[in-house]
Amino acid sequence: MIAKQASRLTLFLLLAPAILWLGLLIVLPHVEILVLSFSERVAPRVYAFGFGNYLEFFTEPLYWRTFARTAFMSILVTALTLVLAFPIALYIARVAQGRLKAMLLLLCLLPFWVSELVRTLGWMILLRETGVISYALRSMGVAREPVELLYNDGAVILGLVYGGLLFMIVPLANALESLEPAVVEAGYDLGGSRWTVLRRIVIPHAMPGIVAGCIIVFMLTVGNFATPVLLGGKNGLWFTEQIYAQFITRFNWPQGAAFGMLLLLLSSAIVWLGLRLTGQSLGTTLKQA
Amino acid sequence: MNRPSITWKLYIAAFYLFLFAPLLVVAIFAFNASPFPSPPWRGFTLEWFTGSGAVFGKPGVLVDPIWLESIGNSFKVAIPVALLAVLLGTVNAWVLERAEFRGKTFVAMMMLWPLVIPGVVLGISILAFFSRVTNGLEDWLQTDLDFLRPGLPLVVLGQLSFILTIATLIIAARLRKFDRALEEAAFDLGASRARVLRTVTLPFLSPALIGAGLVALLMSFENFNTTLMLVGSEAPLPIAMYGQMREGASPAINAVSLLLMLGVGGIASVFALTSKAER
């Protein structure tokens, strides 16, 4: 009896940090913004329960357009990242051996541990009108005028794809690595061409990795702030900017909270959809990463 | 069959060029003797590192209090985050891998959740929640609870909220590989529980503990989204950089970035070495 109580106490003590962490830093804060998102300002310092903030989102084309744009571009970025990363992951996982493999992976990791801002700064220096690429084009005589490559959607997509690559490569490489070489060889041995083997064996096997990578990249992209702000032009607004704007420049927390909830819903919905469509589960998927 | 074609190899090469191009230009233009980080090359200078500000109107980053303070602030955040992440991550990993209780799958799922919350949302929710808590407590206790207001302590909490997940996963992965028979063997040979923990379990976990600590340190250092919403008067490095970048690019930012790259490179190589030792 006493032993049982003691083990309960131990369990409770072990669980305490997790409960405090999840409760105070995750669950309650989200409850708070959920509550906040349903409060409407009726007069200075007087708030009442209402759906106004959500109504505002749906009636103001600006907001839902930004929302849709963010979602669409994030999906585009995720897809592009997947396409770009797959050959790299395949190379790292299945071709490179020993030292080379470790080095390629480490080289992939390095840029991503440096701040996102540094990477973005690099792109700004490369892309801007007075930047390196423009300068090189002019000095090679390809272009006569300075070329502005910054401040447009292309630059944003470039920056976001760049930022997502690692988080695609690592789960992909992990998934591909676990594919037994003999299974691939069996695929050839039974008469499969390169393409058949890729389509029927390699890709299905890598599916958990593909889903994991896509989820992570999508999450990072949709929730990104600095890259679209710094690389994006006057036309591009990212939904996180709307949240930031409501909180910081408009002081309208309830509206910002509603936007936050919507973003959370969006990302959860797309993640859920991705998992459903590919028949994977979140737990195993994230463990890939 | 797996022999790579030449196109594939070229693609790999192009990819790595693409990967490092931005970092290279950042590093190179930190030494350009020009007020803007852009071509043409105007000669080599260390002004942006150690200059007094006489030449370009702004002091070099190694003497500029703005940068020094922000680096200091980053450490003030990163070190507690790393220590807490390792400590609590170990306990959490234990719960995930060893404890048996009802609702464990639920707790495990919850632990993963922070990874799928956008950083900005995490930031605002913590900001809003702690604002309410502090207001409530202040009304009740009639004292200031400034440390729960936007500022470094809140940044620590905000970063911890998701870095802890990652630390937990890293440590749990190692713990999962641990053959429990090792503990039982030690116990069987007469060791007390504390001794088993000290001589067998922790030595086995140590590469993961170091790894998780370093990852937490790096993630804290580079985190921007969550920090942005929670920062008070003292800005950590990414926030200071963002502020400066909105003010317009200057090679001082390149210089800071280069320092950051060197630091990260150093930590990453320590990490690579420890994970190699693990094998």
Place this chain on the structure above:
Amino acid sequence: MASSTDLDIVNVTKRFGSHAAVDDVSFSVAPGEFFSILGPSGCGKTTLMRMIAGFEHPTSGDIRIRGQSMIGVPANKRPVNMVFQSLALFPMMSVGENVAYGLTCRGVSRAEADERASRMLERVGLKGFGSRRVTALSGGQRQRVAIARCLVLEPTLVLLDEPLGALDLKLREHMKIELKQLQGTFNTTFAYITHDQSEALVMSDRIAVMNQGRFEQVGSPRELYHNPATPFVASFVGETNRLQGEAAAVSNGTIAVRLPSGAVVQGQGKGAAKALAFVRPEAVALAQDPASLSNLPNRFEGRVSAVLFDGAASSLLIDTTGFEQPVRAVLPQAGPLAGIQVGAPVHVGWTADAMKVFAA
């Protein structure tokens, strides 16, 4: 009784939920004995051993070591040590540190522990290996380190849980003999778990055959092999031919079993409406001429369906009239049948003594 046995298991039962992994098992092990528990995977061997070591607690029953009840005594206080299936050597320590670990836990000084560890390593044939990493050892060497780590503590009883499972065939053959010799040299009591009948038969003084949480039979290897008490023991221990039918007539100790085809075999034992009969391949006599088998109560005609040449262990499969499965017999190494080919007609026969009959 206090010291006439090293280990007494008294009506021990262990339930996981409603499933009884170990079901009312009792046995004793005498000092210096090599006692094996043999059973198929999942029959509860490990659970039983873990209860003796102190990692699981019996649902009911008592475990006594040298007469002392171990109920409530934690694993680190019991005078038994265990060699794990995975060996569980500490990878973060050197070979010497592994062996000295238990001693330092007991408070023996560092220097003395090292000294005793290196003497123990010498005795198991690993002199000078003390400072190696355990990962730099071969399978057989690790095996010996794991045993040295236990023996250095001079336990009353060493428990071994399928310690040869991870080794390859040739090494396993070799370690079987070596383990038995080690046990002889140290004269320590061994309780050994395995699912490999050959291991159990070769090494043990006594074997308990376990099935679904219960002991089917406890006895010497020869007893088990020649006089199995249950059909399970008969088919699990050693290669055998198994026939199913119904008991027909009983006369002075001999029982007749009618096979589905109508053929009748004579054996010894007890049969009910349904009966199982077993005969070992080496007990099956072969002849080209039926006359030479005339003194055998069981005589059948067949045709060789396969010659399984395997050196000394070669056998024949003989499609026999009236039998559903081919009869397996040892391939004669000499005599007129030595070169027998597939398709050759042959006569088979065996004594009633060689055939054990059980109620199914």
Place this chain on the structure above:
Amino acid sequence: MASSTDLDIVNVTKRFGSHAAVDDVSFSVAPGEFFSILGPSGCGKTTLMRMIAGFEHPTSGDIRIRGQSMIGVPANKRPVNMVFQSLALFPMMSVGENVAYGLTCRGVSRAEADERASRMLERVGLKGFGSRRVTALSGGQRQRVAIARCLVLEPTLVLLDEPLGALDLKLREHMKIELKQLQGTFNTTFAYITHDQSEALVMSDRIAVMNQGRFEQVGSPRELYHNPATPFVASFVGETNRLQGEAAAVSNGTIAVRLPSGAVVQGQGKGAAKALAFVRPEAVALAQDPASLSNLPNRFEGRVSAVLFDGAASSLLIDTTGFEQPVRAVLPQAGPLAGIQVGAPVHVGWTADAMKVFAA
């Protein structure tokens, strides 16, 4: 010659760096033959097989299938199929899809491929398993799926790389026989790799014994067992007693080998200054009375040091005067020596024919 052999390996060598994994190997396999390559781990078996399948390219030499050179033909265009050690079933496909895979690669329509796959599954005894996941099969069933997946393509030659390695003992025994029967039914040529001599002996029509990249001997199982061509074959194939000494005198086909202790044994073969002599345990005759061995040229006195009781495979270790290692002999199952105990004095003997002598 075009169709009198299915496979010809002509002076094939494969180097990895400076190390020759396969060193100037030549052999032919006749249609319908079950050909095994037997050798210890790392001897180059897999490398050889991978060259036949097309996954490695020979450094020199030629590989011909039905007389057609395969040099430069990629793996997916060769009329051979391989059963991998790990089986390499496609875990992302159902059993039926696994079997149909090769057909669809050839452009056979989906419907027809499914139809043929299910017929093949029926033939290997897996009727109705088509829609199962491969993970939901037992080891033996997977085995059969892997083979069905090859056979459905009606290849000239099936390569099998230790396909039974992952199975447990009892299942392995069973699959040995089943594999041999399958090959008989389909009458396809099999080239089979193993390091388990018992597998090779039981199943093969011919066996090549490989060591360090070279073939030591190619022959039928009985040839290898009874007339090994090299000391390596003698000790690798089957259990044996191995003696080292120097060749002393030769007289009418018999060679005398003097052991270090001075004892002399008589055998057949060739010996140099250093000689190795081998005698199989089953060729060692035992007697309590030396007179009954008097007609044997090799007669020694000893004492039983261990009885390794293992049913039909039981043996004795006998510490024999003049021998460094105990002599291993088969434990008599009947007669006066059946119950012999450790420590009992015994006489051992064998014919000169039974002892093979080689230059070391």
Place this chain on the structure above:
Amino acid sequence: AEKLRLLTWSGYAPADIVAQFTKETGIEVEVTTSNNEEMISKLRATQGAGFDLAQPSQDRIAGPQTEFGIYKPLDMSKIKSDQFIGSMLEATKKNTSVDSKVYGVPHIWGTDGLVVNTKAAPKVADYNDLCDPALAGKTSFRAKRPALIAFAFANGMDPFAAYGDAKAYAALMDKVGAKLAECKKNVKFFWEGNDQLLNAVRSGEIVAAMAWDTGGWKLNADNPDMKFIAPKSGALGWVDTFAIPAKGRNDDAAYKWINFNMRPEIAAKVAAAAGNFTASNGADKLMEGKLKDQFAESFPKAAIDNIRWYPAVPAGLEEIEGKVLDRLKAGS
């Protein structure tokens, strides 16, 4: 030591002035630089804690104060009123009053107008000229409320008159928004930081922009072709103030800092560092000639009269403006 946590604009607390203050009073000053929105949002997030003194613009005090209560009423008895230019002090007090309590006193003032590279864009004289197709891709303004107000005046509307009527104001803002949206294709980017704009103008990426006067004069000092021009429709005049956050912990130090800063010799130095003008009475006499000349060039007599001072923004209007600005930024 005692500490004053100051939330201010960059340039308003030069290192030497801080050092002098610390020497005189023994109080250390911790400076955080920011802008209007961030100042308010920080104080809003902390309910007015974290800082002892803030410097928002005078028009941005009453609204947020009504909404969030983030400031303390000033104790005018602790402020040496005679150090201020009287008219400016009175106007500021009026604009920053809520419930007849005063929340702000003036510190630095300046204007919004046009920064022009007169060589590259000689014709620019009013805000609407930024939308001239000839300058496509080479102009800029801030996507903040001054742009709305400025373009409203430039297009013949009076936004200040509509302050009282939210509906009318919204309609007016929609019109301005449409106008700006049209102009947007001309804009290279919406500038955020002063240096960012100045660098772009220096490098030639931008030739004309709506900007602060001080920036224009800084450029002018390097290159005489770059000028600050008071637009035809009128420059916009702003006043930055001193206000004490609701949970400020060191009001004494705050008042000391205010009084110290308004001393003419100090105010003159600060104004010179910031490149703007001060509300300190008598400081202008101590100021350098250069700034005066530049001011004179940019502001002929008529232009001075034409400066439009921001009145206090009633609570709620910023919502309307915010949405217009968001639409401007998001639309294409």
